[in-house]
Amino acid sequence: MNREQPLSHKKVRAFQPEKLSAPRDFFIPEVVQNTATKDDSDKLPLILEIGAGKGKHALSFAAVHPKKHLIAIERTRNKFEAFTKLFNQQLLDNLTPIHADAIAWTVHAIPPDSLASIYLLYPNPEQHNPNQQWLNMPFFEFLLSRLQVGGEVILATNIESYMDNAEQQALSIWQLPNRRHKVPSDNQRTHFEVKYLARGETCWQLTMTKPEGYKTRFDNWFAEEDSVNDKK
Numbered sequence: 001m002n003r004e005q006p007l008s009h010k011k012v013r014a015f016q017p018e019k020l021s022a023p024r025d026f027f028i029p030e031v032v033q034n035t036a037t038k039d040d041s042d043k044l045p046l047i048l049e050i051g052a053g054k055g056k057h058a059l060s061f062a063a064v065h066p067k068k069h070l071i072a073i074e075r076t077r078n079k080f081e082a083f084t085k086l087f088n089q090q091l092l093d094n095l096t097p098i099h100a101d102a103i104a105w106t107v108h109a110i111p112p113d114s115l116a117s118i119y120l121l122y123p124n125p126e127q128h129n130p131n132q133q134w135l136n137m138p139f140f141e142f143l144l145s146r147l148q149v150g151g152e153v154i155l156a157t158n159i160e161s162y163m164d165n166a167e168q169q170a171l172s173i174w175q176l177p178n179r180r181h182k183v184p185s186d187n188q189r190t191h192f193e194v195k196y197l198a199r200g201e202t203c204w205q206l207t208m209t210k211p212e213g214y215k216t217r218f219d220n221w222f223a224e225e226d227s228v229n230d231k232k
């Protein structure tokens with residue numbers, strides 16, 4: 001009898017990764033290919049940052065963590081150009097900047113169970129459109145499938161209603177252990193963080209952890225294999 005393990009979350013609407021084409025000029029960076037092929041001893045933990053802006057957090061994170069590899073994605077061209085200008089001056093070999101939509105790019109590039117952590121720093125969608133909040137999106141389930149057990153999703157925002165909703169969704173829908181705290185007022189990780197804290201606003205962070213045995217619909221789904229299977 002086929003007794004499938006039940007899903008670990010309560011999200012009813014399923015993401016449909018097979019409907020997303022690869023971004024223009026798509027390639028899988030060598031560091032991601034290595035996660036599948038190299039010995040564990042050679043691998044650096046892989047970190048993903050979505051919406052990296054001009055790369056302030058990405059550049060300092062990579063400089064401070066030489067034993068981790070960060071992939072930082074930004075879709076807005078002028079921000080990405082500012083990011084790569086600074087990146088070219090520093091040449092950090094543990095940082096890969098990517099100019100793409102993070103949803104399509106992640107679907108095509110990142111294998112399941114491969115990320116040690118995921119940063120979503122000040123995503124600030126249009127406030128009246130809650131569908132754009134990361135934890136409201138069916139894509140969040142796909143993102144969780146790419147995370148390793150014990151891995152963390154780190155979300156920061158200055159919008160209290162975003163944080164309240166994220167905390168509630170993390171608990172009641174995604175069933176993820178999490179902790180919420182205020183960002184210290186002297187933090188300077190990103191341009192937006194600097195701006196909000198300088199204005200005297202409160203910023204919050206929610207850190208969610210993927211528990212052992214967590215099951216999603218995408219744990220065995222990978223775009224490369226899917227396209228190979230389609231051709232069979």
Ligand SMILES: C[S@@+](CC[C@H](N)C(=O)[O-])C[C@H]1O[C@@H](n2cnc3c(N)ncnc32)[C@H](O)[C@@H]1O
Pocket residue numbers: 050051052053054073074075076079100101102103121122123124190191192193
């Ligand atoms: C408010 S800015 C914050 C930038 C930076 N994290 C900071 O805190 O300074 C949000 C950024 O996320 C980017 N972004 C939003 N959705 C994205 C997606 N699906 N893929 C890639 N970048 C995205 C936007 O282009 C924008 O630069």
